[in-house]
Each structure stands twice: as C-alpha cells, then as structure tokens.
Amino acid sequence: MSVGFTGAGLDRADHLRLDAARLAEFVGHAEARLLRLAELDPVLDGEGRLDWAPLNGSEELIFLGLEEGVPHFAPLIRTEAIGRRAWGVFRLLALMSPRDAAIWGAARALNEWHNRHRYCGICSAPAASFRAGWGRKCSGCGAEHFPRVDPVVIMLAEYEGRVLLARQHQYPEGRYSALAGFVEPGESIEEAVARELMEEAGVAVSNVRYVASQPWPFPGSLMIACVARAEADAIRLDTTELEDAMWVDLAGVEAALAGDPQAPFLAPPPFAIANTLLARWSAEQQRERD
The missing domain is CATH 2.20.70 (Ubiquitin Ligase Nedd4; Chain: W;)
Incomplete structure (x- = not known):
C-alpha cells in the first residue's frame, strides 16, 4: 500500500552536490529538465502530469536528481507565499501520480525552507x-x-473495534481525520502520541505502535503514523484545536474509504497518510476477523 509524497524514483546524487564541474555539466545537458512551478504550486500538462521545460540559463536552481542520466532541476523561487494554506493545491494533487507528487513535494519543501x-x-x-x-x-x-523537517505524529486511538477521528475548523464539510501534533523537544514518538491524544481529546492511551511515515511539504514535516490503544472512550475536546471528534467503527471507516455518500464522515484524500493509516487499520481488522 503506497504512501503519498513517496516514490519519486530520482537518484538524488548527494555526492555530486559540491562537484561544481559535474553540476555545470548537468546544467548544460541537452536533456536537462526544469520543473515548472506557479509560485510554489505544480504546473500540470494536458494529461495531468508534471510539466517540465528546458533550462534557460537564468534560473537559480535546485538539483533534484538524476533519472537514467538526465538531470532534473527545480527553480529556487523568491516568494512571499510561504506558509499559506494548501487547500487549493489539493485539487491538483488528486490528479497527480504518486511519483509526480513526490517530486513536486520535495521541490516545494525546499523552496519553503530557502525562503524561510x-x-x-x-x-x-x-x-x-x-x-x-x-x-x-x-x-x-x-x-x-x-x-x-519537523517530526509530526499522526495517530488513531482504538477502543473496542472503533477509532477516534476529529475535524479541525478549516476542514471541508464532513471531513474527519486522525489527530496529529508536533513532536516536542525531549520527547519520544510514543510520548508525543500519548500527550497529543490527551491534550486534544482527553483520551489516555498505551501500546503505541508505528505504522508508516510520510514527507508532508506544507511546509516541511515528516508525518509519523501510529496506532495506540485507548483506556476508555470518553472524549474531552480541546475546542481551540478541534471542532469535533467521534469514535467510528470498521463499517464506517470502510464506507468512508469507499466514498459512500452515506458514510459517517468524508475520508482524508488518498495522498494524505491519514488515509493510509485508516486503510491499514481497516485491513488489519479484516484479517483479525477472518
């Protein structure tokens, strides 16, 4: 099961990043490709793929890597658009292949970092x-x-065959997702999971287990997906962080992932690791029943 923003497939060639002669060769390569960006958003061609252009010699460049010997670059863009909400670009991501999303995600995250x-x-x-x-x-x-990159835990608390989901105020109508929060200094992943669930929902957990990770280029996080066992199902919501939270059973999760209009919530988009987390939890529950 793939995870969004992974699988770019480029050789990043770290050992060549300080080799001025080789980098000059790459810039002069007849097939060198430059990723087209609109501010920091991807530009897609007529088939929904990333649009690439030849180098024109005037750009400040980020070397993304090599594919079959062909150098790939992104422009280093000076912009005031850093830190903006990314909801608009989600519509484009829904059209993109996982590979293209991964390539663009790296370019966007690097541009955000440079501008900051x-x-x-x-x-x-x-x-x-x-x-x-x-x-x-x-x-x-x-x-x-x-x-x-900033480490962020994103997690499902599970209790008696149900998982805890929540929505933030700015989410699209009906959308619920896994709870998440930044790992703080001096804190392990397991401790961050337990603290965030207690702070945001008043739910105590134990037995935290790692599931998967994902780079998240808004602006530059590493999402660390986990599942934890809740001790009880009472919710004490932090309304400064969340608008609502609820426990959802397997049937509800499966309906949401299938896009059923009668599902109890709108699932996170497929490129978000929250979707992967729900899908893997659902598959695990099915195996345990079989």
Missing part, C-alpha cells in the same frame, strides 16, 4: 544557496545551514 532561511540564524547576515540548492551558507560568519 534567507538570513543566518547565528549572525543575521544574508545567506546564499549552495550545495546545489540543498543548503545555505552565511556571507558573514560562514555558517552552513541545511534543510530540516
């Missing part, structure tokens, strides 16, 4: 892209900075 780190966090001098777009170097103190 234009200045050195140590001495405040301007920093410039280096290492083929996979780092920034300070013009003042010479410090080198590298892209980071």
Whole structure:
C-alpha cells in the first residue's frame, strides 16, 4: 500500500552536490529538465502530469536528481507565499501520480525552507544557496545551514473495534481525520502520541505502535503514523484545536474509504497518510476477523 509524497524514483546524487564541474555539466545537458512551478504550486500538462521545460540559463536552481542520466532541476523561487494554506493545491494533487507528487513535494519543501532561511540564524547576515540548492551558507560568519523537517505524529486511538477521528475548523464539510501534533523537544514518538491524544481529546492511551511515515511539504514535516490503544472512550475536546471528534467503527471507516455518500464522515484524500493509516487499520481488522 503506497504512501503519498513517496516514490519519486530520482537518484538524488548527494555526492555530486559540491562537484561544481559535474553540476555545470548537468546544467548544460541537452536533456536537462526544469520543473515548472506557479509560485510554489505544480504546473500540470494536458494529461495531468508534471510539466517540465528546458533550462534557460537564468534560473537559480535546485538539483533534484538524476533519472537514467538526465538531470532534473527545480527553480529556487523568491516568494512571499510561504506558509499559506494548501487547500487549493489539493485539487491538483488528486490528479497527480504518486511519483509526480513526490517530486513536486520535495521541490516545494525546499523552496519553503530557502525562503524561510534567507538570513543566518547565528549572525543575521544574508545567506546564499549552495550545495546545489540543498543548503545555505552565511556571507558573514560562514555558517552552513541545511534543510530540516519537523517530526509530526499522526495517530488513531482504538477502543473496542472503533477509532477516534476529529475535524479541525478549516476542514471541508464532513471531513474527519486522525489527530496529529508536533513532536516536542525531549520527547519520544510514543510520548508525543500519548500527550497529543490527551491534550486534544482527553483520551489516555498505551501500546503505541508505528505504522508508516510520510514527507508532508506544507511546509516541511515528516508525518509519523501510529496506532495506540485507548483506556476508555470518553472524549474531552480541546475546542481551540478541534471542532469535533467521534469514535467510528470498521463499517464506517470502510464506507468512508469507499466514498459512500452515506458514510459517517468524508475520508482524508488518498495522498494524505491519514488515509493510509485508516486503510491499514481497516485491513488489519479484516484479517483479525477472518
């Protein structure tokens, strides 16, 4: 079962990112490809695939990697659009293949990081892209900075054959998803799962188990999907974080994943790991029944 924003299939060729001669060869390669972006959003061709253009020699570039020897680049875009809500681009993602989504996701996350780190966090001098777009170097103190991802736990609490789902205020009507939250300093994944479920829903859990992970380029997180066993099903909702929460049984989850209009909730989109988490939980429950 695939996970969204994974499976790009490019050789990132990390060992060549500081090789100026080889990078110059890549830029001059007759078949070098440049990912087209509209601000930070993907541009699709008539068949719903990522649109690529030849290099024109004027772009500041991020080297994405190689495919069968062909270099792939993304533009490094200066934009004020960082941190904006991504709901509009979700319609495009629904049309894209997992591979294309993974390639675009990396390009978007890197562009977000560059735009958020234009200045050195140590001495405040301007920093410039280096290492083929996979780092920034300070013009003042010479410090080198590298892209980071923020770990986020996303989890299902399960209790007597049901799972806990919730919705945020800005979700589309009817949508419910797994609860999620950032891992805090000095905290394990298991501790973060337990803390977030207690803080947002008042549900105590144990027996946290890892399921899968996913890069999430809004702006640059690593989603760590887990399932935990709840001790009881009483909900105490944090209304500053969530609009509603409910327990859903296997039949309700299966109906939602199948797109049944009579389902008790609208499922997360297929490219979101919450969808994968629900699908894997559903498959596990089916195996236990068989």
